[in-house]
Amino acid sequence: MWPLTNGLRCLTGPEASLFRGGVGMMIDQIVMELNSTSEESAPPFVEDEPSSDFGFRPPRWYSMWEPQQRVWLLERVTTSLLAARVAPPQSAIYEATVEAVYVEIADLIAMEITTGAPIQRGSWRGSLLDAYVQRCPEDSLLGALQFEATTMDPCLPPSLTRQWNEAQSEEEAADANQTSEANASDLESSSSPSDRNEDSLGRKTRNSANDSREEEPDWMAWWTSVIERLVDATYGPRLHHEAERYRDGDPEMLQRFLQLKGVNDKFMQRIPPLRSRGQTQAAIDRIQKMVFPDE
Template structure:
């Protein structure tokens, strides 16, 4: 169980389904990474700018560790959020691990948009909206934006996009039909400009979906303390200690690190994660 904004509890329903899906994809990635690790005992090269396929960067407090350590981190947060195990002590590494799951979900949503996958039951965007409605059922802003997202989303049928473009073109024609408008012989240039303007006026859907994820994480877990603590980490230690005490966490919040474990221990952890994530599949 995890200290969520509505008490010490586990994720349930659509929230749990969304989180479980993100964990499942991360486990697949980590297994691939583990299977390609060098076996001569030398650590693999660590890229400090760990960026997913579509440009989303996982928090450094998660991505900086070796694959086996990241498996351990995922198991700790997964068993607490989905399987009722007691939450680990408040630590930067666990906060960053939870955030990394939602960064992965953002990456999967970007892939959906890029490949033209429609919003439907079981899609990442559909699952995200379901989770948000569960967490924030009275969010009027989401209600308006949800309607927008499910009627003008670029991955819905092309007829909807044509309607959007037609509406923009009609607006432009209305401007050109005004009494002060002058006739133009460069109709092709005008059409090209209208098309470019229509595209420019279309919503930035990835930014919108990212904002929904951020609002969901804030509403579920509250502010991430490690972000504020980072500002003090390289300064006066007393200021960092004062900040941590003011937030109700101890001085080890920024010092805990995931343990290095044997390959057999990591494989066992992967098996336990799969049993939780793919339960019922």
């Protein structure tokens, strides 16, 4: 069980399904990494943190460790979030591991978008929407996220597309009324009809919903906002982001920060153990049994 925003609980339903899928893909990648690296040769040193082809960077407190250590972290987190095991002490490594799972989900969604796959039951975007609705049933998806995209993903379910279009139409109507009232005198004195398509700074204004929907949207920014909102609503703030700023500074400032947040002084000191190949394989088997229960 994990200290979620609604109490000490496990993930259930669509939330658990989404999390299991992300962990399953991460374990598959680690297995490939272990199989491609011989025990005699050490992996090459990489100064920068790894990132996917889509630019998503896993948290440093997860990605900095060896594959065997990442397996250990994933097992600790997965067994606590999906089963009755007590959550480990609040630490940067565990917070970062949970966050890394959702970074992986963002990467999978980006891949799904680039391949043009539709949103349907079992798709990553569909699973994310299901998890969001479960966590925030009374939250207005579009209003809460304040999307900057000018159109919806064309693969979205029709109900969400209609909701977005209605919100866009209302916003455009309000903007048009406000603009017409504020610039009524300027519009009347305009010498050319084409001038009415620009504001006082020469920026083009939107005259219709069709004009706004011709702009190219940033689909991944839209879906990343959904993921961020879901993680915030599920787990609350992640302290390791703020604590990282104090890590290389005055130790007393870090201690004061941790005390202020109600966590112990080992929050930034815990490290995952480096385990043997046999121990790692046993942990992989246990994780796969949890995330793929029907196989």
